[in-house]
Amino acid sequence: MAARDAAWEALRDEFALPPASMENLRQLFLTEARAGLAGSDSSLRMLPTYLTRRVTGEETGEYFALDLGGTHFRVLQLRLEGGGRIGPVRQRQFKVPDAAKRGSGAELFGFLADCVSAFVAAECGGEAAGDIGFTFSFPAAQTAIDAGTLVAWNKGFAAADAIGADVVALLQAQLEARGLKMRVTALANDTVGTMAAAAYSCPGTAMGVIFGTGTNAAYVEQAAKIGKGRGVEDGSRETEMAINTEWGNLDTAAVRNEHDAAVDAASENPGLQRFEKMVSGMYLGELLRTALAAPAVRAGFSRTCAAGFDAAFSERFSLHTSTLAAIEADATPDLAEVAHLLAEAGVQGTLADRSLLRDACAAVSTRAALLAAVGIASLLELAQSEPGPATVAVDGTVFERYPGFQARMEGGLEMLLGPERARDVSLVLTKDGSGVGAAIIAAAAAQARGETQ
Numbered sequence: 326m327a328a329r330d331a332a333w334e335a336l337r338d339e340f341a342l343p344p345a346s347m348e349n350l351r352q353l354f355l356t357e358a359r360a361g362l363a364g365s366d367s368s369l370r371m372l373p374t375y376l377t378r379r380v381t382g383e384e385t386g387e388y389f390a391l392d393l394g395g396t397h398f399r400v401l402q403l404r405l406e407g408g409g410r411i412g413p414v415r416q417r418q419f420k421v422p423d424a425a426k427r428g429s430g431a432e433l434f435g436f437l438a439d440c441v442s443a444f445v446a447a448e449c450g451g452e453a454a455g456d457i458g459f460t461f462s463f464p465a466a467q468t469a470i471d472a473g474t475l476v477a478w479n480k481g482f483a484a485a486d487a488i489g490a491d492v493v494a495l496l497q498a499q500l501e502a503r504g505l506k507m508r509v510t511a512l513a514n515d516t517v518g519t520m521a522a523a524a525y526s527c528p529g530t531a532m533g534v535i536f537g538t539g540t541n542a543a544y545v546e547q548a549a550k551i552g553k554g555r556g557v558e559d560g561s562r563e564t565e566m567a568i569n570t571e572w573g574n575l576d577t578a579a580v581r582n583e584h585d586a587a588v589d590a591a592s593e594n595p596g597l598q599r600f601e602k603m604v605s606g607m608y609l610g611e612l613l614r615t616a617l618a619a620p621a622v623r624a625g626f627s628r629t630c631a632a633g634f635d636a637a638f639s640e641r642f643s644l645h646t647s648t649l650a651a652i653e654a655d656a657t658p659d660l661a662e663v664a665h666l667l668a669e670a671g672v673q674g675t676l677a678d679r680s681l682l683r684d685a686c687a688a689v690s691t692r693a694a695l696l697a698a699v700g701i702a703s704l705l706e707l708a709q710s711e712p713g714p715a716t717v718a719v720d721g722t723v724f725e726r727y728p729g730f731q732a733r734m735e736g737g738l739e740m741l742l743g744p745e746r747a748r749d750v751s752l753v754l755t756k757d758g759s760g761v762g763a764a765i766i767a768a769a770a771a772q773a774r775g776e777t778q
């Protein structure tokens with residue numbers, strides 16, 4: 326029993342995020358965000374998006390949207406009807422092969438164009454023309470609404486020669502090589518797309534946030550607060566612009582533990598995306614896997630169970646965040662579902678083992694939810710000129726499916742903002758908004774060019 330208690334205490338202390346640490350991180354977030362906006366060195370890139378119009382819900386027309394951001398690539402075709410209404414959406418989803426994720430830029434963008442060809446053959450009678458909104462969920466330094474160079478890959482992508490290249494030009498060239506007569510007219514991060522999709526029916530939406538494979542957020546900033554040469558030129562009539570914060574890269578050195586450091590060091594992008602590595606779906610399972618292998622924690626499990634963990638979870642990323650979610654969802658008194666999940670992985674655990682495992686999942690996921698709250702509370706301070714009701718559009722599997730994630734996050738918001746201001750924040754699930762949002766942004770770009778459909 327003593328070893329079990331010691332293991333639990335180690336986990337609890339390592340993954341604790343006391344209110345004072347949350348507050349310090351919020352202050353750091355604000356300092357880094359202001360530096361990023363000004364164009365100074367900062368872990369928050371605060372990327373300009375060149376989206377300078379608020380979505381009104383009156384954008385109309387027929388558009389394609391392409392959505393690349395994680396395990397799948399989606400092709401959509403839809404009609405924006407105005408009045409906040411969207412017609413039926415035709416869509417197909419394609420799994421992105423590892424070879425395309427880690428090959429050359431031409432291979433990856435060639436694969437995307439092949440998927441578009443397949444969609445056009447199956448859904449459009451082999452012929453299609455029109456504007457495309459391209460959701461690209463990686464940091465891209467935009468120079469226009471339809472141009473942006475890739476800053477860095479993450480989430481397991483590594484087509485190295487694409488870094489520094491304009492991703493719209495890469496995609497357009499591959500589409501043309503296949504005789505496709507479509508034109509990429511808007512580039513959008515998934516957070517910006519999610520914000521646009523929510524704003525289509527709820528124009529006051531304050532920000533778009535993703536808690537999925539990765540994590541990030543976008544909001545609308547006043548032009549006057551954005552540094553010169555970062556998208557808003559002198560004498561321009563623009564008064565505001567959506568900013569892609571890329572908060573996944575926030576420097577979390579002050580709050581990270583030894584397991585975070587180990588996960589980061591073993592990753593493809595050490596030193597980068599440190600907030601993301603503590604919060605997002607790609608990493609929560611890996612963090613727990615790393616913690617379970619630490620001697621002080623391992624000693625808390627029965628010998629058979631610990632040996633089972635060693636065998637089942639020896640490979641990086643072999644323990645998935647979806648398994649943690651399933652473990653925490655088990656409400657049976659004897660944790661029968663956990664026993665079943667472990668048995669499937671070839672692990673045998675006593676009730677004490679299963680209950681320690683569930684507590685360990687909760688330690689990792691609760692800290693993630695509290696960090697998520699720090700992100701939202703910090704960004705709210707930038708997004709709102711004065712306190713008041715705020716609609717936050719949120720998407721991503723962790724937010725949608727991880728049991729208790731939203732409630733713990735709301736608890737964190739209450740700690741940081743106080744109960745009254747926290748009540749003003751509505752977290753609204755905007756499912757699959759990123760693709761639809763890119764189509765809306767393409768429509769807004771067409772309006773700005775004076776072309777209306």
Ligand code: GLC
Pocket residue numbers: 394461462463464479480514515516535537538539540541542571573601
């Ligand atoms: C990563 C990407 C970011 C994206 C997020 C969620 O953090 O850098 O651009 O928004 O994942 O998909």
